[in-house]
Amino acid sequence: MSKENVLKVENVTMQFGGVIAVDNMNLEVDKGEIVSLIGPNGAGKTTAFNVITGVYAPTNGAVYYKGNKIIQNYPQGKMKKLYRGENPMTYTGQHAVAPTPDKITRLGIARTFQNIRLFKSQTVFENILIAKHMLRTSNIFTATFRLNGKEEARMRRESEELLHLMELDDVRDELATSLPYGKQRHLEIARALATKPELLLLDEPAAGMNPQETLELTQFIGRIRDEFGLTIFMIEHHMDLVMEISDRIYVLDFGKPIAEGTPEEIRNNPRVIEAYLGGAQNE
Amino acid sequence: MSTKKKNAWNVGLIAALLILLFLLEQTLPSSSMLFTVLKKGAIYALVAVSMNLLNGFTGLFSLGQAGFMLLGAYTYAILTIPMESRNSVYQYFDGGIIQFTLPIPVALIAGGIAAAVFAYLIGLPVLRLKSDYLAIATLGFAEIIRAVFQWDKLGPVTNGSNLLRNFPSFRSVVFPFVVAGICIALIVMLINSTYGRAFKAIRDDEIAAEAMGINLAHHKRLAFVISSFFAGISGGLLAMYQTTIQASMFKSAMTYEILLIVVIGGIGSVTGSCISSFLFIACSEWWLRFLDNENLYIGGFHVPFLRPGFRKVVFAVVIMAVVLFYRQGIMGTKEFSVEGIADFFKRKFSGKKEKKGGVSHE
Numbered sequence: 001m002s003k004e005n006v007l008k009v010e011n012v013t014m015q016f017g018g019v020i021a022v023d024n025m026n027l028e029v030d031k032g033e034i035v036s037l038i039g040p041n042g043a044g045k046t047t048a049f050n051v052i053t054g055v056y057a058p059t060n061g062a063v064y065y066k067g068n069k070i071i072q073n074y075p076q077g078k079m080k081k082l083y084r085g086e087n088p089m090t091y092t093g094q095h096a097v098a099p100t101p102d103k104i105t106r107l108g109i110a111r112t113f114q115n116i117r118l119f120k121s122q123t124v125f126e127n128i129l130i131a132k133h134m135l136r137t138s139n140i141f142t143a144t145f146r147l148n149g150k151e152e153a154r155m156r157r158e159s160e161e162l163l164h165l166m167e168l169d170d171v172r173d174e175l176a177t178s179l180p181y182g183k184q185r186h187l188e189i190a191r192a193l194a195t196k197p198e199l200l201l202l203d204e205p206a207a208g209m210n211p212q213e214t215l216e217l218t219q220f221i222g223r224i225r226d227e228f229g230l231t232i233f234m235i236e237h238h239m240d241l242v243m244e245i246s247d248r249i250y251v252l253d254f255g256k257p258i259a260e261g262t263p264e265e266i267r268n269n270p271r272v273i274e275a276y277l278g279g280a281q282n283e
Numbered sequence: 284m285s286t287k288k289k290n291a292w293n294v295g296l297i298a299a300l301l302i303l304l305f306l307l308e309q310t311l312p313s314s315s316m317l318f319t320v321l322k323k324g325a326i327y328a329l330v331a332v333s334m335n336l337l338n339g340f341t342g343l344f345s346l347g348q349a350g351f352m353l354l355g356a357y358t359y360a361i362l363t364i365p366m367e368s369r370n371s372v373y374q375y376f377d378g379g380i381i382q383f384t385l386p387i388p389v390a391l392i393a394g395g396i397a398a399a400v401f402a403y404l405i406g407l408p409v410l411r412l413k414s415d416y417l418a419i420a421t422l423g424f425a426e427i428i429r430a431v432f433q434w435d436k437l438g439p440v441t442n443g444s445n446l447l448r449n450f451p452s453f454r455s456v457v458f459p460f461v462v463a464g465i466c467i468a469l470i471v472m473l474i475n476s477t478y479g480r481a482f483k484a485i486r487d488d489e490i491a492a493e494a495m496g497i498n499l500a501h502h503k504r505l506a507f508v509i510s511s512f513f514a515g516i517s518g519g520l521l522a523m524y525q526t527t528i529q530a531s532m533f534k535s536a537m538t539y540e541i542l543l544i545v546v547i548g549g550i551g552s553v554t555g556s557c558i559s560s561f562l563f564i565a566c567s568e569w570w571l572r573f574l575d576n577e578n579l580y581i582g583g584f585h586v587p588f589l590r591p592g593f594r595k596v597v598f599a600v601v602i603m604a605v606v607l608f609y610r611q612g613i614m615g616t617k618e619f620s621v622e623g624i625a626d627f628f629k630r631k632f633s634g635k636k637e638k639k640g641g642v643s644h645e
Binding site: 101102103105110120121133152 | 472478488495551
């Protein structure tokens with residue numbers, strides 16, 4: 001089976017002032033995989049996500065999506081002196097590539113947020129419909145004068161279909177924030193899927209869920225991976241979920257990747273047990 | 284109700300309104316305060332809706348509306364003063380340097396475009412700011428524009444700080460209603476389009492909107508430019524209504540009046556802005572006028588405190604009460620519609636207690 005590389009993070013370092021949040025991270029995600037990023041609180045997982053999605057420009061390093069370089073930076077300005085990370089010279093002098101998050105999404109990388117960010121004043125259906133905006137071909141005039149009837153109809157139809165697939169059609173017209181917590185998570189994932197991504201980044205999808213909801217989410221993530229042909233890269237704390245569905249796991253500690261491997265390998269890796277599980281195996 | 288039926292209702296209502304206006308004009312004396320309120324109310328409704336597009340639907344707190352109205356008003360006036368009266372209007376500047384006139388509709392649209400162009404240019408730096416900072420920057424812009432237009436060196440174009448007059452105006456109340464109506468309809472169509480949804484997404488959560496592939500800078504600029512375009516057109520209408528204009532009219536107090544209309548009507552409600560605009564103008568120009576009358580007697584009793592300017596005190600209290608007790612404004616984020624009223628009465632008569640009636644959620 002030939003592996004097609006979807007996401008490649010290369011020597012990425014993110015330094016805020018004197019603090020290194022992500023230290024020389026390297027990782028790869030192949031097509032169709034579910035890869036998890038784990039680590040204790042403050043290990044830099046969400047920062048890594050924010051670098052990949054363009055929220056932060058990395059201090060140093062590059063990110064590739066399907067073989068194309070999408071992000072690249074090297075220490076510049078004040079950071080030249082402050083930089084304490086590795087490989088400071090690798091990217092120096094090359095063009096800095098720093099796309100905004102919306103460009104990253106349009107490339108096919110969608111994400112969800114650790115603290116759910118839904119459009120509060122909109123209904124469930126409208127939340128999904130908004131995500132279809134980026135796939136428009138109409139401009140502001142054709143949209144205002146309804147000359148894009150076909151496109152508008154397609155947006156609505158696709159959103160309806162997605163709602164149906166995500167089993168959200170019974171709450172179609174409710175305000176997004178009036179949904180129960182678990183459903184809000186589902187909706188956020190559905191909204192990300194509405195942008196038709198190939199790579200889905202989930203930031204702690206099971207945060208605040210009880211074991212039953214976590215179990216449902218586990219099945220849900222597996223299902224959408226198969227149904228939408230997705231590649232999934234996620235941050236998670238719930239070990240049951242991570243061990244159950246991950247193909248591979250990366251472990252981050254104090255910004256540094258300390259281990260990589262299958263769930264089995266990670267479970268038995270002494271460094272991981274020491275750093276993450278604090279020596280006691282009680283997952 | 285189906286969309287077609289709804290549209291038929293709306294068209295019918297608008298036609299009925301225009302006919303009513305026409306009939307009123309035929310029957311009532313033209314000096315009636317009602318017409319003043321209707322004309323000015325329609326103009327303020329347009330600028331309030333344009334401000335609502337920005338503040339209420341895109342979540343950009345901008346206070347530059349008076350500046351854009353000034354641009355629209357001046358562009359309209361400068362381009363429509365008839366050739367024969369240019370010498371008397373620009374008496375200190377040898378008749379000015381603009382020596383042509385344009386038809387009224389073209390000049391109105393040109394006013395909108397002038398405002399939009401300036402909005403685009405100042406939007407480039409200013410739209411990087413957020414909330415209060417954006418408000419201060421746009422307010423500053425409006426003040427600068429006002430000062431620049433009074434500058435003597437620009438006199439050949441703007442007539443300096445002197446009045447611009449003799450440009451064509453309207454007499455019938457139908458004209459501002461039709462123009463403002465068309466513009467508001469365009470804004471509503473925009474809000475209901477996929478771009479409108481993107482604007483609302485930015486208002487609700489910028490970070491999430493960006494993660495949904497919405498280009499923040501582009502969409503904010505669009506909203507800013509479009510809002511300014513319509514503010515420019517309403518500026519042109521205001522010039523027509525007042526028959527003379529002067530840069531010193533477009534003070535920041537004007538922006539606050541418009542902001543007040545938007546807040547009272549409900550931030551994020553187009554119909555709310557329209558209704559509150561008429562109420563606001565009626566109160567400030569008409570209904571509360573009696574408070575300025577020093578010698579008011581009710582049944583032989585001399586009402587105390589009344590004197591010129593007292594109206595503004597009462598007005599301020601009314602506004603404070605509205606903001607304190609109706610924090611959502613008259614309409615909240617809801618819209619006034621035929622369907623909503625029908626539902627309201629159905630509920631009333633069937634005696635069922637359900638959610639708030641009278642309005643429907645679009």
